[in-house]
Amino acid sequence: MKADSSLVSVVIYSPNNSGKRVYPLTRISVHCAVGQCIAYSAGMIFANPGFEASSNYGIGKDGSIGQYVPEAYRSRCTSSYDNDNRAITIEVASDTYAPYKVTDAAYKALIKLLVDICKRNGKKKLLWFGDKDKSLSYSPKPDELVMTVHRWFANKSCPGDYLYNLHGTIAAEVTKQLGGSAVSGSAAAAAAPASSSSGKEATASLSGADHTESGYTISAKQAMAVQILLNAYGYKGKDGKALTVDGAFGVNTEYAVVQYQKKNKVTSDGIVGPVTWNLLLGSN
Ligand SMILES: [Zn+2]
Known part of the structure; x- marks a missing residue:
């Protein structure tokens, strides 16, 4: 497997994918890994078929960027067939406890990677509506990507409040670097309702689950x-x-x-x- 992005320093193929996407790429889903991993360790975990889950990219606490599933392929990450077929998924190294903070190095690498993904895929705007229904029913223009979050599809706090609260900033910064202006959620929601997912869907945080505030139990x-x-x-x-x-x-x-x-x-x-x-x- 060849990396799609020149920013990638670690390439470890994960068999935990479903082959080519069945929908065009229209979304980005950023996750918290629930552990301060490096790109290599996340890749080693996703490379095991028994783990069942994966992500397209992983960003380490040191800013290292790994690719595990080709961009054209559907990763198993967001607990949603529908979303994973539309989104490039990115796991970001985070603390093991709320608000699942990420390092500055990881955050900077995330911005760079998102800009790179948009450029190579002909996207000029990264949108964040901050609302599930609006995001899932919105029909993105060919040059737009919409940010979605794992917590909309499963009973999880992913991407954690730290990254969740930065989503507006991330969308604005990436769009700015692409030469566009910051976009508010003013676009009208229309058409393309998301179909519901079926069957057991994989969830890719490295711990397999969010940890509770009250205790740290191993899943x-x-x-x-x-x-x-x-x-x-x-x-x-x-x-x-x-x-x-x-x-x-x-x-x-x-x-x-x-x-x-x-x-x-x-x-x-x-x-x-x-x-x-x-x-x-x-x-x-
Ligand atoms: Zn997640």
């Missing part, structure tokens, strides 16, 4: 990501073998986590809390 999806990364870094289970990527946090996974924690001189309790999780996502 099966996140356990799977931990197993994928520990295998990538060469850690073994208690049985001396590579870990089975099954999302079950058993004795072998716990053993490998403890070895990893010892090596990295953090509390070696075998528990993947925010410190170990971010360390895993930032290692290479």
Whole structure:
């Protein structure tokens, strides 16, 4: 797979895509990854078929940009068949807790990538309406892309309030760099109602779910990501073998986590809390 954008430094193909889009590209969906990953670690996780999810692009805490699914292909990211077939999806490294802040380096890389995507795809305006119904019913002109957010399609806070509250600023900045003027949500909503999605749809945050404010519990999806990364870094289970990527946090996974924690001189309790999780996502 060849990167679509010259800004990409990491290319790791994810099989978790549905092939070519069935609708033209008309949307952009920016997500929070729920972990301070780098482009490489997100790519390694999405490369595993068992993880089921993916995104077209990932942006690391260091501003590194990875591509995992070609732009012409449908990623499995927003829990929506309809949206993922219309959108380029971008996972951005974020804190593991609300408001899911992203680093300045990641934010700057996001703006650059969005400008690049628009230019190469003949788009001159990035629009943010801040309203689900209006956004989904709007018929974009050929040179427009509409921003949509994961929280409209699933019971999640994604992209987190930090990025959500910046969506207007992002749209205005990208449009400005494309030579256009900032666009308010004045365009009339019309035609092309979004069809409803069906079946189980993938959700791509690296943890598999948002974490609650009250506690940090590891989901099966996140356990799977931990197993994928520990295998990538060469850690073994208690049985001396590579870990089975099954999302079950058993004795072998716990053993490998403890070895990893010892090596990295953090509390070696075998528990993947925010410190170990971010360390895993930032290692290479
Ligand atoms: Zn998301």
